[in-house]
Amino acid sequence: MNPAAQRFDFQDATIAEALQLVEEAGPLDDAQAVREAMALRSDGCGRIIERARLLGQRIGLLNELERARAWASWVLLALVALIVAGGLTLAGSVVDGSARSINVVVALASLLGLHLLTLLLWLFGLLVPLGSFNASFGWLWLALTARVAGGKRGQTPILLRAATRLLARARLLPWALGFASHAIWSLSFAVMLAVLLFALAFRNYTLSWETTILDPAFFVRGVQLLGAAPAWLGFPVPDAQTVLSPLAAAAGQRAWALWLTGCIVVYGLLPRLFFALLCALVWQARKKALAPDLSQPYYRRLLARFEAMAPRQIVDADPGRLPHDAATGLVAGETADTLMAIGFELPDELPWPPAALAAAGAQVLRIDGSASARRELLDTLARLRPRRVLVGCNAASSPDRGTERFLREVASLSSECRLWLLGGDAQATPQRWHAWLADAGLEGIVASDAPEAALRGWA
Structure with a gap:
């Protein structure tokens, strides 16, 4: 039996299944519905129900x-x-x-x-x-x-x-x-x-x-x-x-x-x-x-989005290094043929996008790291489902838990996530970031400070 069957009644299940049929022609703009579902429900199945109700009400x-x-x-x-x-x-x-x-x-x-x-x-x-x-x-x-x-x-x-x-x-x-x-x-x-x-x-x-x-x-x-x-x-x-x-x-x-x-x-x-x-x-x-099959790719993507957007509970006093789960992304069949380049918390003296990105054919964005900007960006990624995402970071800055959380969310909404380190010491910078990525469980994200390495096989 479907493990989520107890959480759906037949009307909710019908609306959720009908939305899947509607979105087979193309995803709906559900950023507002997803945010409201996140605020109203605490579990993944409940959020799927709430999103379905909100979108079902909107489209009739x-x-x-x-x-x-x-x-x-x-x-x-x-x-x-x-x-x-x-x-x-x-x-x-x-x-x-x-x-x-x-x-x-x-x-x-x-x-x-x-x-x-x-x-x-x-x-x-x-x-x-x-x-x-x-x-x-x-x-x-x-x-x-x-x-x-x-x-x-x-x-x-x-x-x-x-x-x-x-x-x-x-x-x-x-x-x-x-x-x-x-x-x-x-x-x-x-x-x-x-x-x-x-x-x-x-x-x-x-x-x-x-x-x-x-x-x-x-x-x-x-x-x-x-x-x-x-x-x-x-x-x-x-x-x-x-x-x-x-x-x-x-x-x-x-x-x-x-x-x-x-x-x-x-x-x-x-x-x-x-x-x-x-x-x-x-x-x-x-x-x-009588419940939707949550093992289908459509519902797995929704659950992954909700999980990625859920705020992480972080205690300021760090009790020590804890093991991290490896970041997982979308499989190739679940993404669109879209390339995105994102400048994350870059200082004004570091131009974005760099000249090397001009021929890459990617959609270019730049965010300041505020909660509203990050939320809007993640909604965009969830809607576009890009094949690859290139994140530009200030190599001289120290990676923290906010950077880890952002990279983990971006990686979960794409097939491949890369990190381009801009500025900083060409000798010490890459090694420090590589060690931090490995310690954070983000080994799947390739980091480089060289344009040719960051853009290799990009298009």
Whole structure:
């Protein structure tokens, strides 16, 4: 199970998954949302939820979701009414007519045929995924809700895709859609049975069967086989004499009517009620897995950004050298083909950018080291995800914990981070910085005071 599943409810998970789909076309400007999420929540999963809510509110996903939820019940009622009307039409065609004659075989096929076909398709879909093909009323309900609530240009289809992916990942998609489908069928069978029993109770009908090419013994065996299960519930089964009699007596007509009713209950209503209950139980057992997959690169990048931006607790009194974790950056597939050169806390006498950077084709920035400037720069790096970052530092200054924290954050938001030491003693400077980088766990950052070394293989 996803370890973050306990921290998401289905609505939050749907919004977060929908944002991932939206950002597949390009990252959103989320600097403000990220800062607010950092201030409101203390854990990575909670910050992902808060960022999703803030961005979802800004681009209208939350409003779309509320509108879809409001329309879902109305669409469900309309779909139920449509199915019930169809059931009433079928029941009316069975029990009506000037001759008041019912062909029990045709009646049974009319009332159970589509039900059995869709039920078999659903059961087959549990064993063999049918991909985009779905013949259930549950899928029709979701699709119509997205269409009605979102229109042609709304974002409800994105929410539908997000919810579908979550359900599929939790192995709940056929069960969730199946529950809606079984509930609709159960209601339709209940209405059809009520109409059928009312008509048979207060009007006189003649029930029989007809054939041109089949042996009458076939119908005798068929009636007995189909009536075996209803007989367990007390429904009578017409005997061979009643089946073979062209016009059965009143007792035989009653047996035919109750046999037909029992077949609809046992082979129609009860299976749908059973599978609706089964779907509900499976939903309760698996609903905790309805959460985004935080192991995906999209969510790993968000967690890395939040971790890099989290303020580090530093005690002024240094108890001694403690081991540092090695700085880790983004893999090549997670970055854009962007080069950046950043001047960090450089004095006015050191020009930035140096002339050697003119032909490197990099985006050039310079910050004074203030908290606001550093925050804005890190937001820019998180948005651009550069392939390489070159940081220019004053070689004569002493590296401190603020410099370490800045370099570690920059390294986590790029594939490669280099350090260019400007000014200072050409002999002692590089050795002092190399020793400090190794001691701080930043061995992956290459430091050099020579332009040709700092820019080697840069473009």
